[in-house]
Amino acid sequence: MDSKERLAAPEGKSRIVVVGAGLVGLACAHALADEGHIVTVVDREGPAAGASRGNAGWLAHTDIDPLASPGMLLQVPKFLSDPLGPLSIRREYLLTILPWLVRLLAASRPGRLRHTVEAIVALNSLAMPAWDRLSAELRIGHFIHRRGGLFAYDSAADFARDREKFARQRSFGIEVVELPQAELRQMEPSLSDAVVGAAFYPEAAHVSDPRLVAEALAGAAQLRGIDLVKAEVTALAAGPGVLLQLRDQAPIMADRCVLAAGAWSRKLARDVGDSIPLETERGYNVSFPDALPGLSRPVSFAGQGFVATPLTTGLRIGGAVELGGLALPPNHDRTRALHTKAQRFLRDLPAFDSGTVWMGHRPSIPDSLPVIGLSRDGPEVVYAFGHGHYGLTQSAATGSLVADLIAGRPSAIDLKPFSPQRF
């Protein structure tokens, strides 16, 4: 197919190229195909190559706290004193990430924080309805499991201290049930005695496996005529139309482009006029494909920086935040450390060496809000990246917001907090 052919689109519809076949790009592609646009998705590796492949699988719309909160910042010195702790900065990356850290600090000011939480709540209110629509349309509802999620504590004092947080969550309409140890034990017998209680979020959900979901989105995309192209986009230029330069292949022209290249979006956004403080929070996990999950629902362990998710493909233990950019190799001592911690909380956890390790790049903006909006150089390029810890949760909602932007109609929520020009 040559570039001229790609430009042809039915009357009133556009030829749109989505860069990135992660969960966000694929959800955007479906939302745009729903509107009758001619959609091509370009990914340098193919579907689900990035963070969407191995994440923890939570549909965590009940989680409304940004990364930058005073509580988190108070814990930073403790975290940083442990190189394998929940948060670490790779020494060789410290200078590079400094400006991002300064912005993170600024984002944690109480006034800013309140607006951020309101924006997260607004976006998350669209998350499950959007997943319900998308999964019904593509008949992939069986990948979504609605058994809630747990936030577990090994300290009664920490559990009591977080009552304030639960009250705040309830004030946003989120259901939180406080479970003492005995009730929790009945619900999840595979949790050890180290867990003294948990907050239960009945509305949370999880997926069978994020890779399966992304592959199902990609398969359904092909069936409905969305073109999936394996190519690396090396440069973007906007107006009139969009010109996408590809590595070792002829360029593509399109009417519009959606930039959904996750943690790799920064350079391409700069090409079309925007300097976005996008960094990556690297996360790690180990999965045990042959293990019987034991758990019925995902569990996050307070203050430990890891979660356990019973995927249908096995048990996944993972988390941690490592600030180390896109190029440094993974440090799986970190994954081993997560597993060692998890042994305290989960009975019969398989040996580390029987699992498969993975590292992924969360695309992270210091204020924990994704970038959803039009590029500075013109409306031809629409951004959909920077979903940090919640890209699976927020991907379907992002798809419908991107479709609204491309149609030029008002969106379901105020998009100002997500503007690419807010920095």
Ligand SMILES: Cc1cc2nc3c(=O)[nH]c(=O)nc-3n(C[C@H](O)[C@H](O)[C@H](O)COP(=O)(O)OP(=O)(O)OC[C@H]3O[C@@H](n4cnc5c(N)ncnc54)[C@H](O)[C@@H]3O)c2cc1C
């Ligand atoms: C350990 C871990 C656990 C997580 N757990 C959860 C969770 O439980 N729930 C949740 O909601 N979120 C979770 N997340 C976050 C979530 O995985 C991400 O926010 C989400 O996957 C981002 O999706 P994306 O499509 O924007 O990016 P990605 O999935 O990273 O996809 C970007 C795609 O762009 C392609 N690409 C990049 N550059 C180019 C280029 N120049 N040309 C062509 N293609 C390009 C890449 O190959 C890639 O396929 C977790 C993340 C990690 C790391």
